[in-house]
Amino acid sequence: MSVLKVIAIDGPAASGKSSAARSLAEKLGWIYVNTGNMYRAATLAVIRSGVDYENEPEVLRITATMNFDCCIENNKSVARINGENVESELNSESVNRAVSFVARIPDVRNKLVALQREIGQKYSVVMEGRDIGTHVFPDAPYKFYIDASEEVRANRRGLQGQEDSVRERDRMDSTRKTAPLAIADDAMVIDSSDMTLDEVVDTVMKTLGLNGLIPAS
Numbered sequence: 001m002s003v004l005k006v007i008a009i010d011g012p013a014a015s016g017k018s019s020a021a022r023s024l025a026e027k028l029g030w031i032y033v034n035t036g037n038m039y040r041a042a043t044l045a046v047i048r049s050g051v052d053y054e055n056e057p058e059v060l061r062i063t064a065t066m067n068f069d070c071c072i073e074n075n076k077s078v079a080r081i082n083g084e085n086v087e088s089e090l091n092s093e094s095v096n097r098a099v100s101f102v103a104r105i106p107d108v109r110n111k112l113v114a115l116q117r118e119i120g121q122k123y124s125v126v127m128e129g130r131d132i133g134t135h136v137f138p139d140a141p142y143k144f145y146i147d148a149s150e151e152v153r154a155n156r157r158g159l160q161g162q163e164d165s166v167r168e169r170d171r172m173d174s175t176r177k178t179a180p181l182a183i184a185d186d187a188m189v190i191d192s193s194d195m196t197l198d199e200v201v202d203t204v205m206k207t208l209g210l211n212g213l214i215p216a217s
């Protein structure tokens, strides 16, 4: 698989990776791809169908036939169901609660990973998720794992006004059998607990500069 320009950013829930990835993509003029939103959109389709999200065969029945795609608008990925942009509905409490159940199903992952690889081969991307550096693009030349203490992450979600059990999602995401949340051997780990967003982005930019991707500052 040829991987020319993929910056992989992984990390647990509410670690600050989305804000960092978005800002980084803007600075570089690259495409920002939020793979969590793809799993969230699949989950929304399951919730809308009314089936029990813990019932794997039923979830598979819905996700196998759903018309899901991900387009690029204004330099960022937009998850769609039947052509409908569903991004504004992806951070609800009900999606937070169900998403790790849907994301642990191998057939769901295969479908979304294929889409992610297609996008990464077409564009220069900053792609964030849980398994980008370990599984989706293991050959990505630039990998970061953004972490933060559990307390800081729970606080960040609270400040965003969201009900989200980050501890339970992390437990499920890091213990599932298929492509669990893990630190790639060659990823740079950034603990953002005591850092501002700008400091995180600066750290990443400096590393990219030292590795010749952009002019060193």
Ligand code: DC
Residues within 6 Å of the ligand: 013, 014, 035, 036, 037, 039, 040, 099, 100, 103, 128, 129, 130, 131, 132, 169, 173
């Ligand atoms: O990044 P996020 O918190 O919006 O992701 C929502 C869920 O999607 C997360 O709890 C696990 C799943 N996910 C995944 O399994 N693999 C990814 N690459 C991205 C997200």
